[in-house]
Structure formats: C-alpha cells, structure tokens
Amino acid sequence: MIDPGRLERRSSELARIGGTDTSVSRLGLSADEQRARDLVRGWLAAKGAQVRRDAAANLFARFHGEGQGILVGSHLDSVPEGGRFDGALGVLCAVEAIAALVDAKIKLRRPIEVVAWADEEGARFGVGLFGSTAAFGRLARGVGDRTDRDGISIAEALRALGEQGDPAVARRDPKEIAAYLELHIEQGPRLETAGLPLGIVSDIVGIYHARVAIRGRADHAGATVMTARADALAAASEIVLAVERIARGRPDSVGTVGEIAVRPGAKNVVPGECVFTLDLRAARDHDGLVRDVLEAVTGIVSARGVEASVDDLARVPVTPLDPKIRDVLKRATTSVGVEAPLLVSGAGHDAQNPALSGVPTGMIFVRSTGGSHTPREFASTEDAALGAQALANALKELAT
Numbered sequence: 001m002i003d004p005g006r007l008e009r010r011s012s013e014l015a016r017i018g019g020t021d022t023s024v025s026r027l028g029l030s031a032d033e034q035r036a037r038d039l040v041r042g043w044l045a046a047k048g049a050q051v052r053r054d055a056a057a058n059l060f061a062r063f064h065g066e067g068q069g070i071l072v073g074s075h076l077d078s079v080p081e082g083g084r085f086d087g088a089l090g091v092l093c094a095v096e097a098i099a100a101l102v103d104a105k106i107k108l109r110r111p112i113e114v115v116a117w118a119d120e121e122g123a124r125f126g127v128g129l130f131g132s133t134a135a136f137g138r139l140a141r142g143v144g145d146r147t148d149r150d151g152i153s154i155a156e157a158l159r160a161l162g163e164q165g166d167p168a169v170a171r172r173d174p175k176e177i178a179a180y181l182e183l184h185i186e187q188g189p190r191l192e193t194a195g196l197p198l199g200i201v202s203d204i205v206g207i208y209h210a211r212v213a214i215r216g217r218a219d220h221a222g223a224t225v226m227t228a229r230a231d232a233l234a235a236a237s238e239i240v241l242a243v244e245r246i247a248r249g250r251p252d253s254v255g256t257v258g259e260i261a262v263r264p265g266a267k268n269v270v271p272g273e274c275v276f277t278l279d280l281r282a283a284r285d286h287d288g289l290v291r292d293v294l295e296a297v298t299g300i301v302s303a304r305g306v307e308a309s310v311d312d313l314a315r316v317p318v319t320p321l322d323p324k325i326r327d328v329l330k331r332a333t334t335s336v337g338v339e340a341p342l343l344v345s346g347a348g349h350d351a352q353n354p355a356l357s358g359v360p361t362g363m364i365f366v367r368s369t370g371g372s373h374t375p376r377e378f379a380s381t382e383d384a385a386l387g388a389q390a391l392a393n394a395l396k397e398l399a400t
C-alpha cells in the first residue's frame with residue numbers, strides 16, 4: 001500500500017533542493033538537479049534497486065526480473081521559479097509505487113526501472129526533453145555544443161557532473177522496454193473543473209520550438225526618417241501578432257512568443273536586431289500550424305526589407321499514446337475508485353520519446369491547481385497518493 005505520509009515527507013525534502021517555500025528553481029544539468037538525483041537514488045537503493053546514471057545524466061534504478069522491463073518515472077528539473085510538483089511528483093509517485101510493491105513482497109516477472117529524466121524543461125540550454133530524447137536516440141546532432149547564458153555548453157555541464165560530455169552515448173535500445181508509464185500533474189484546469197483527482201492521457205500535442213533572429217539596421221532614432229528604416233523590432237512585433245492570429249484561427253492550436261531581446265537596446269536607436277522564440281503546439285495538423293507561421297515570417301520580413309533566420313530547437317509531432325496501456329491505466333484508476341477521463345496533453349512530456357520510438361506508453365494526470373511552472377502549482381497529498389496507488393496497480397498488472 002501507498003504511504004501518503006512518506007510521499008508528503010519526501011516531496012517536502014525534494015522541494016528544498018533548489019527551492020524556498022513553494023518556489024523551486026532546479027535547472028536541468030545543474031548541481032541542484034544532481035543533488036535531487038542523489039536523494040532519489042538513496043531512496044531507491046535502500047529498496048534494493050541497482051542504480052546508475054547514463055551519459056545524459058538520467059538516473060535509472062532497476063528492480064529484479066527477467067527480459068523486457070517496465071520503465072516508470074518523470075523528471076527532476078524545474079523552470080526558474082517553478083513549483084514543486086511538475087516532474088517531481090511523477091518521480092516521487094514512481095518511487096512510492098515501487099516501494100509499495102517491494103514492501104508487499106510482490107514477485108516481479110519483468111524488471112521495473114524507475115527513471116528520473118534529466119533536463120526536461122530545457123530552461124537552461126533551450127533543449128526540452130533533453131534526457132529522454134538522448135536515451136531514445138532522438139537528439140539532433142551537435143546538441144552538446146549548445147550553451148547557456150554564461151557560455152557553458154551542454155557537454156561541459158555533463159563533464160562537470162562527471163560524464164564524458166557526449167549525451168548521444170545515452171542511447172539505449174527501445175526494444176529493452178516493454179512499456180513506459182509516467183504520472184504528471186495536469187498543468188491545466190480540466191480535472192479540477194470536473195471534480196476528479198486523476199485523468200488518463202490520450203494524446204500529447206505536437207510541439208515546435210524555434211529561435212528567430214531578425215536582422216534590420218540600427219540607426220539614429222531622430223535622424224532616420226520613417227521611410228528609411230529597417231526596424232527589426234517592428235518586424236518582430238508584426239510576427240508576434242501573426243502567431244496569435246494564426247493559432248486562433250486553427251483548431252486545438254496555441255502559439256506563443258515568450259522571450260524576446262532587442263539590440264542594441266537603447267531608447268534613441270532604431271532596433272537593428274531582434275531575437276525571439278516561437279512555441280507552436282497543436283493536437284491536430286501541427287505541421288500545418290508550423291508551416292503557416294513560418295510562411296508569415298517569410299512574408300513579413302520580405303515586405304519590410306529585413307532578414308530572418310530560423311533556428312529549429314525542437315520539433316516533436318503529435319503523439320498518440322498506446323490504447324492497450326490506456327486500458328491498463330483505466331483498470332488501475334478504476335480500482336482506486338476514480339472514473340478517470342481521457343485528456344489531451346497540451347504540454348510536452350518525456351513520454352513522447354518512448355511513444356515515438358515504438359514503446360507502448362501511457363500517462364496518468366493528477367489534478368493540480370494554481371497553474372503550472374509557478375510556485376502556485378499544487379497537487380494535494382490525497383490526490384498524489386491515489387495516483388501513486390493507481391501507478392502501483394498498473395505496474396503490478398504489467399510486471400507480474
């Protein structure tokens with residue numbers, strides 16, 4: 001049985017790493033993320049797991065059994081000034097679920113591996129789902145050279161953790177894995193609105209991340225007449241509004257420019273350069289959304305006589321999750337007394353990588369309030385314990 005007290009204690013202990021009060025800043029591939037891994041490693045080793053870290057800093061803890069294993073987990077990093085539940089709750093519930101099976105002396109036929117993926121958020125290096133992408137051999141070439149704001153590369157960050165620096169080495173054979181399960185907070189209001197503690201994910205939206213650099217011409221803001229300007233920020237502004245208009249006009253689509261920088265950045269200088277991010281998501285026809293936005297970028301810059309370069313950071317297609325695993329999760333949630341609805345995930349998750357690599361994959365959502373990626377995000381211990389028990393039930397069905 002799940003121990004809600006232990007789950008809550010461990011949640012608090014984990015939240016103190018890189019955190020104060022309800023705010024957590026535990027960036028991927030940082031020393032704090034490593035401290036979190038060490039804490040989780042200790043809990044799992046104490047239950048008899050064989051524990052290892054791979055070349056992309058993912059933590060795996062394996063419990064005995066033969067043949068293909070069941071992988072279960074989530075991530076331990078957060079965004080800057082995020083909350084204590086996004087990612088962490090999935091690792092905590094996986095730890096609790098396996099602890100419950102070990103405590104009940106359930107004999108495993110298949111191995112169960114708990115995983116804590118590294119750098120899911122991509123907050124530091126701009127590469128989301130980093131650890132799981134590496135483990136499933138889906139990293140773009142040259143990713144190790146990407147740098148953070150201080151000029152430190154992913155390869156250097158890995159070396160600082162004691163790895164060789166090449167995350168591609170983390171690749172493992174998806175055929176070793178019979179199923180992947182992940183529990184995560186919902187990060188949206190649907191379960192709360194429905195008054196239900198748990199949901200089951202049917203699909204994960206397609207996600208496109210890019211960095212766009214607009215190059216115009218920096219000029220004197222007083223002496224340069226309006227017809228003689230190549231204003232990079234004005235072009236970028238038009239693109240921001242085009243993103244909004246295009247996403248609004250398509251079903252189940254969202255588009256966001258969440259980061260923007262202007263150079264040289266002085267009040268009396270026409271902006272010569274503007275760099276901003278694109279985040280484009282859709283549950284259907286994701287390719288069409290990306291195509292429309294990129295066409296708008298091309299059209300706007302050519303009409304304004306500036307130049308644009310688009311640097312693709314990540315492109316993950318719409319990911320349908322496995323119907324058979326969905327049925328397993330349905331039974332597992334029903335057995336804890338919850339009629340869990342099917343939900344589309346608008347957020348990206350590590351689960352996309354195993355699913356896109358052919359591993360039967362399923363996700364449980366736990367009701368959360370207060371938004372997500374903020375210190376206000378919250379999941380109650382009661383709901384988390386229900387989720388952990390459902391996860392334990394599903395693992396038992398799949399591994400015994």
Ligand SMILES: [Zn+2]
Pocket residue numbers: 075086087120184
């Ligand atoms: Zn997450």
